[in-house]
Amino acid sequence: MTVNPQTNLQMENKTNIWMIGSWKLHPHLYEARNSNERISIKPRLMRLLVFLLTNANTIVTKEQIYEAVWPGRIVSEDSLSKCISDLRKIIKQHFSPALKIETFRHVGYQLHADQDVKNGKESPVPLLQLSSTSQSWSKLSYIILAAMILLVCTSFWLLRTPDLETRPYHDLPISPVLTSKANEIDVSSSPDGKLLAYSKEENDVFGIYVKAIDQTGARLVSSSDYAVKQFPSWSADGTTLAYNCV
Secondary structure, eight states: OOOOOOOOOSOOOTTEEEEETTEEEEGGGTEEEOSSOEEEOOHHHHHHHHHHHHTTTSEEEHHHHHHHHSTTOOOOHHHHHHHHHHHHHHIIIIITTTEEEEEETTTEEEEEEOTTEEEEEOOOOOOOOOOHHHHTOOHHHHHHHHHHHHHHHHHHHHHHOGGGGTSOGGGSOOOOSOOTTTTEEEEEEOTTSSEEEEEEEETTEEEEEEEETTSOOOEEOSOOSSSOEEEEEEOTTSSOEEEEEO
């Protein structure tokens, strides 16, 4: 069986879940839930668990784990052993006997998963049924409405950005504002365009940081506890930040 390296473990698919017996694992929320309980899992342990689940019942080497969980970093075997040990405790307490990690000395590890472990997506929220009046609209009415919306959006875009008509795209100033190697995600620009708020992982803690658009003056603005903080959003006057905390 081919190992899926899954080097990009930013949990970008927010509907992707894992069924482990009676538990639902939500990687993007760094937690697992069942009908009676909810547990939090540290980001690094969650990335390790998702990688092992993706390659369940397959031996993965330590190097493959380093590449998937710590991309671009130098990590000691002690750090990996500690993560495996912490993950085993979580599995033993909540996910046993559906999951079990086996060590292959000098090689790597294998996650044994039984038939109760499945990967899937949450069911989408059903759309409201159209009323009988809406259903009676002809195809021509929808085409006219779509054309009007497109015309309004195009006019607004041209009025807001007149210089784009005369400046080639390759002449526009473009520069990166965040880096994936620094685990900087969920960027949000202040209303005046001078500041950037973003979520960043540091020592297994996701916090909210703010820095200037020119990459200077980065500082932590959220608390330093182990709660996962994501998706910062500015107030209209740019004086307040709201963010998700789980």
